[in-house]
Amino acid sequence: MNELKNMVSNELVSDARSAFYYLGRYLKQATISEDYEKDIFDDGLESRPSEVVKNLTIKLIEFIENSQKKKCFDFSNNEYNHWMDLIDSVESQLDSTPSDELVDTARESIKELSNPEQYSQLWRTESEQLESNNIYEQLSKMIPCENTLEFGCGIGNGTIHLAKDRDVLSLDNNQSLIEQAMTRLESQDIKYQIHKCDFFNLGEIEKQLICTFEPKVIVGWFIGSHGEDIFKNTKEEPHPITKSKLYREKIEDIIISSDVCIDSVEYIHLANRGEVVVGFSEKEIFDSQKADYDTHVFKKIGFEVVEVNQLEWIREKSEFSYGQAHNPILAKGERVPVITSIIAKRI
Numbered sequence: 001m002n003e004l005k006n007m008v009s010n011e012l013v014s015d016a017r018s019a020f021y022y023l024g025r026y027l028k029q030a031t032i033s034e035d036y037e038k039d040i041f042d043d044g045l046e047s048r049p050s051e052v053v054k055n056l057t058i059k060l061i062e063f064i065e066n067s068q069k070k071k072c073f074d075f076s077n078n079e080y081n082h083w084m085d086l087i088d089s090v091e092s093q094l095d096s097t098p099s100d101e102l103v104d105t106a107r108e109s110i111k112e113l114s115n116p117e118q119y120s121q122l123w124r125t126e127s128e129q130l131e132s133n134n135i136y137e138q139l140s141k142m143i144p145c146e147n148t149l150e151f152g153c154g155i156g157n158g159t160i161h162l163a164k165d166r167d168v169l170s171l172d173n174n175q176s177l178i179e180q181a182m183t184r185l186e187s188q189d190i191k192y193q194i195h196k197c198d199f200f201n202l203g204e205i206e207k208q209l210i211c212t213f214e215p216k217v218i219v220g221w222f223i224g225s226h227g228e229d230i231f232k233n234t235k236e237e238p239h240p241i242t243k244s245k246l247y248r249e250k251i252e253d254i255i256i257s258s259d260v261c262i263d264s265v266e267y268i269h270l271a272n273r274g275e276v277v278v279g280f281s282e283k284e285i286f287d288s289q290k291a292d293y294d295t296h297v298f299k300k301i302g303f304e305v306v307e308v309n310q311l312e313w314i315r316e317k318s319e320f321s322y323g324q325a326h327n328p329i330l331a332k333g334e335r336v337p338v339i340t341s342i343i344a345k346r347i
Helices: 002-008 013-030 051-068 077-092 100-112 116-132 135-140 157-163 175-185 204-213 227-233 240-255 282-301
Strands: 148-151 168-172 192-196 217-221 267-277 303-312 335-346
Touching (some): 002 013, 116 157, 116 175, 116 227, 135 217, 148 240, 157 192, 157 217, 227 240, 240 267
């Protein structure tokens, strides 16, 4: 570990973190495809690594491969895990880079969303804003009209649009949101089921419910939760500003797990709020999102991204306090809030 640490000791912390990001990306891609080397720095939309970062990343790769006397593609699982653990250990010792302002914003955001009831009240306002801009209707029209498993019913706005022309099974862990959703849905002539469960501890009842329903589509729109839930399930992440991101990634991992993404599933549809840098083409946006999600989410389960759309997000009317997670490889330039829709299909 000392050799790895010494290689970045004289570099800027931001450059070291960026290099470790690409190094980890390289190692992960190496476990998927023999042509992993060609797009090591291909993050398209958000990434524009400097020459310093590129050179440092290449030095780190050469050091690891020379140490093992083999290419990363030939690493055993134990060798891969050994180096990933070392990288995580060295990176954890780097100075923290998020600004005090960003950390304070994140803490305030999580404080506002501290329990299920508080979160449900804030999400009701946020969801109504999304509904007033036809976001749920647009999202629902992007996917086939087949049995749909919805991760998170919210206050029911998305469920209503989905259930207009397909059967819907919705899972949620917030009783306050479920009650609001049920009130809205009771007046609708639609087919739906809402089931309360712990996403992180799906039991036999939930697994059987999913198998019986035989979903063709899974949707995870605007994945999030209240502070108590986020802190409980992201204990390994010390910075509050990145806890929500880690929580979303963990829910995505649950969505693609064998207990949820069963053989009947043909499509997975994710929708997230965020920011993008102005000036990228539709192709650059698609290529960037596809490379990222295929590499880190979908390829390992035999899916691939087939469609990416970006919808206008009128964030200034939102009552949520959003904190942008620190990203040392984010491209420079004007950024605008958007909703990014990602559809993956079974290969």
